Amino acid sequence: xxxxxxxxxxxxxxxxxxxxxxxxxxxxxxxxxxxxxxxxxxxxxxxxxxxxxxxxxxxxxxxxxxxxxxxxxxxxxxxxxxxxxxxxxxxxxxxxxxxxxxxxxxxxxxxxxxxxxxxxxxx
Amino acid sequence: xxxxxxxxxxxxxxxxxxxxxxxxxxxxxxxxxxxxxxxxxxxxxxxxxxxxxxxxxxxxxxxxxxxxxxxxxxxxxxxxxxxxxxxxxxxxxxxxxxxxxxxxxxxxxxxxxxxxxxxxxxxxxxxxxxxxxxxxxxxxxxxxxxxxxxxxxxxxxxxxxxxxxxxxxxxxxxxxxxxxxxxxxxxxxxxxxxxxxxxxxxxxxxxxxxxxxxxxxxxxxxxx
Amino acid sequence: xxxxxxxxxxxxxxxxxxxxxxxxxxxxxxxxxxxxxxxxxxxxxxxxxxxxxxxxxxxxxxxxxxxxxxxxxxxxxxxxxxxxxxxxxxxxxxxxxxxxxxxxxxxxxxxxxxxxxxxxxxxxxxxxxxxxxxxxxxxxxxxxxxxxxxxxxxxxxxxxxxxxxxxxxxxxxxxxxxxxxxxxxxxxxxxxxxxxxxxxxxxxxxxxxxxxxxxxxxxxxxxxxxxxxxxxxxxxxxxxxxxxxxxxxxxxxxxxxxxxxxxxxxxxxxxxxxxxxxxxxxxxxxxxxxxxxxxxx
Numbered sequence: 001x002x003x004x005x006x007x008x009x010x011x012x013x014x015x016x017x018x019x020x021x022x023x024x025x026x027x028x029x030x031x032x033x034x035x036x037x038x039x040x041x042x043x044x045x046x047x048x049x050x051x052x053x054x055x056x057x058x059x060x061x062x063x064x065x066x067x068x069x070x071x072x073x074x075x076x077x078x079x080x081x082x083x084x085x086x087x088x089x090x091x092x093x094x095x096x097x098x099x100x101x102x103x104x105x106x107x108x109x110x111x112x113x114x115x116x117x118x119x120x121x122x123x
Numbered sequence: 124x125x126x127x128x129x130x131x132x133x134x135x136x137x138x139x140x141x142x143x144x145x146x147x148x149x150x151x152x153x154x155x156x157x158x159x160x161x162x163x164x165x166x167x168x169x170x171x172x173x174x175x176x177x178x179x180x181x182x183x184x185x186x187x188x189x190x191x192x193x194x195x196x197x198x199x200x201x202x203x204x205x206x207x208x209x210x211x212x213x214x215x216x217x218x219x220x221x222x223x224x225x226x227x228x229x230x231x232x233x234x235x236x237x238x239x240x241x242x243x244x245x246x247x248x249x250x251x252x253x254x255x256x257x258x259x260x261x262x263x264x265x266x267x268x269x270x271x272x273x274x275x276x277x278x279x280x281x282x283x284x285x286x287x288x289x290x291x292x293x294x295x296x297x298x299x300x301x302x303x304x305x306x307x308x309x310x311x312x313x314x315x316x317x318x319x320x321x322x323x324x325x326x327x328x329x330x331x332x333x334x335x336x337x338x339x340x341x342x343x344x345x346x347x
Numbered sequence: 348x349x350x351x352x353x354x355x356x357x358x359x360x361x362x363x364x365x366x367x368x369x370x371x372x373x374x375x376x377x378x379x380x381x382x383x384x385x386x387x388x389x390x391x392x393x394x395x396x397x398x399x400x401x402x403x404x405x406x407x408x409x410x411x412x413x414x415x416x417x418x419x420x421x422x423x424x425x426x427x428x429x430x431x432x433x434x435x436x437x438x439x440x441x442x443x444x445x446x447x448x449x450x451x452x453x454x455x456x457x458x459x460x461x462x463x464x465x466x467x468x469x470x471x472x473x474x475x476x477x478x479x480x481x482x483x484x485x486x487x488x489x490x491x492x493x494x495x496x497x498x499x500x501x502x503x504x505x506x507x508x509x510x511x512x513x514x515x516x517x518x519x520x521x522x523x524x525x526x527x528x529x530x531x532x533x534x535x536x537x538x539x540x541x542x543x544x545x546x547x548x549x550x551x552x553x554x555x556x557x558x559x560x561x562x563x564x565x566x567x568x569x570x571x572x573x574x575x576x577x578x579x580x581x582x583x584x585x586x587x588x589x590x591x592x593x594x595x596x597x598x599x600x601x602x603x604x605x606x607x608x609x610x611x612x613x614x615x616x617x618x619x620x621x622x623x624x625x626x627x628x629x630x631x632x633x634x635x636x637x638x639x640x641x642x643x644x
Contacts, residue, residue, distance in 0.1 A: 006565055006566075006624060007542075008562065034523065034524040034525075034526060035524060037520055037523070037524070038517075038520045038521045038523070038524045040520075041513070041516045041517045041520045041542065041543060042520075042542060042543065043378060043542065043543045043544055043545050043561060044376075044377075044378070044523065044545055045545040045546075045560065045561060045562055046561075046562060049562050098618060098619060098620060099620060128419075128450070131446075131449060131450055135446065139435065139437065139438070195433055195435075195436065196431055196432060196433040197432075197433050197434065197435055199399065199427070199429050199431060199432040200432050200433065200434060200486075202397075202399055203397060203399075203422065203425075203426070203427035203428075203432075204422065204450060205419050205420070205422040205423045205450070206419060206422070207418060207419045210419070344400075344401035345399070345400045345401055346399045346400070
């Protein structure tokens with residue numbers, strides 16, 4: 001858990017990234033749950049959870065007895081990421097409210113975050 | 124016949140004790156040569172060496188194969204194998220007895236051959252030698268039994284020290300029995316009732332000790 | 348669902364320690380991690396499982412066999428490695444491999460060689476000369492190469508350097524790619540337990556404190572940081588394991604977090620400024636500390 005987030009979330013993220021950048025095209029077969037568990041030295045139950053969640057989100061499709069495959073990405077991806085972004089923004093808004101931060105300050109903070117990201121990428 | 128795992132464990136113990144076995148037989152052979160060489164000094168040192176070799180082998184065997192299994196912590200490894208506690212006990216007893224009996228048997232026969240065959244050694248020495256050799260075997264079985272039943276290094280050492288002390292007393296006592304004292308130096312072999320009784324008692328003790336060991340170990344609930 | 352391990356109401360009495368009411372069920376194909384402080388009863392439980400210690404109460408079934416009555420048959424398919432176990436010092440690893448191979452026909456010689464290389468061991472070296480880590484790996488190798496249906500491991504990664512630890516965990520997970528193989532292991536190292544366990548059992552002072560799905564544990568336990576006005580009393584909520592406060596800050600640890608709890612706190616006038624997941628270690632400590640001293644929450 002190097003980045004502090006639950007392992008299954010990290011896995012979901014990694015799969016989504018691979019799909020997003022085209023590493024894993026539609027129809028690509030994912031490693032079986034147990035194979036991936038062995039490869040990463042991570043419990044089967046965590047891999048299972050990640051796969052279940054990915055299937056729920058429509059990123060992958062599991063055919064019983066045959067394995068898991070990347071879903072038809074054209075349909076899924078932009079939709080998926082947009083929903084994610086909305087969720088994150090809602091969470092940020094909620095946190096800001098709890099911390100007593102007003103919307104303008106929140107916007108500034110978001111700007112800072114974007115700048116930091118571009119700095120990271122260029123350095 | 125002998126269960127597979129018991130055989131494996133016996134072979135294992137034989138493998139680990141191969142050098143002591145050879146050493147004991149070798150030293151024992153030298154001792155017999157000394158005994159038959161002629162002259163009181165050679166006879167005396169030869170017999171002392173022979174007795175020492177047998178006792179030392181017995182002590183080493185029990186310490187190395189039984190007591191050590193506890194102190195060296197190899198017992199969990201052995202017990203994780205497909206074996207029952209009863210088979211383990213059987214394997215230990217058999218491995219030990221077989222190893223010791225081979226050496227003891229060879230040296231006893233050698234002793235008999237030297238006594239009867241060599242002119243330098245009076246034949247009348249035979250009954251005395253038989254009783255002493257029998258006592259060594261019985262003491263060994265006692266040590267084996269105590270080690271297996273108590274699983275304690277302390278108890279084992281206690282038995283070693285006690286039997287060693289008693290051995291000397293026993294040696295003295297038998298050597299001074301009237302018939303023995305009278306005929307030991309001659310070529311007359313005399314088996315008195317007392318001597319026969321001693322031999323029978325030694326055999327009975329051996330049988331009892333081994334049976335007791337099997338019984339006591341079977342009652343144990345915990346191996347560790 | 349086939350159970351590889353089943354303990355029902357198992358108990359054992361020692362002069363200074365009592366193991367009681369141990370109920371444990373490990374389905375085939377799973378990895379179960381056993382955590383507990385020193386002296387909690389982990390080793391005793393594992394020994395009872397292996398038939399090395401005879402329970403005073405309860406039933407023990409391993410791969411469908413009653414223990415310790417059928418231990419000889421059961422142990423054919425079980426591999427056991429414990430912290431207090433040693434190999435024969437004067438013999439080499441090669442000798443041990445041959446010894447085990449002569450007993451178990453399922454010994455996979457090729458896989459054994461792979462493991463020798465992977466673990467960085469030398470077969471011709473006398474076991475007495477191995478370092479602690481090498482010895483642990485050697486003992487594990489003797490079990491792994493048999494591909495047993497069940498592996499019972501008492502502290503398999505304790506005292507291992509990070510590389511060795513990684514090699515071991517990797518080999519263990521490789522074993523369960525076969526869904527009919529099961530692992531039960533105990534460890535102090537909550538990171539290992541957290542990483543590869545499907546199910547977790549907390550054991551403390553001779554009894555099971557909690558047992559269940561690892562992901563659920565990690566999901567349900569939360570540490571909540573609150574800011575309260577002085578004089579405000581926090582509402583008493585169920586499943587709060589501990590509340591620690593200093594000044595205006597309060598840290599609440601709960602075993603079953605729900606957003607409704609944050610609402611309740613906010614209604615009472617507190618500000619919830621963080622709801623944090625907890626590592627297994629933190630969960631374990633919180634649970635054990637709480638179960639030892641009845642909490643007036």
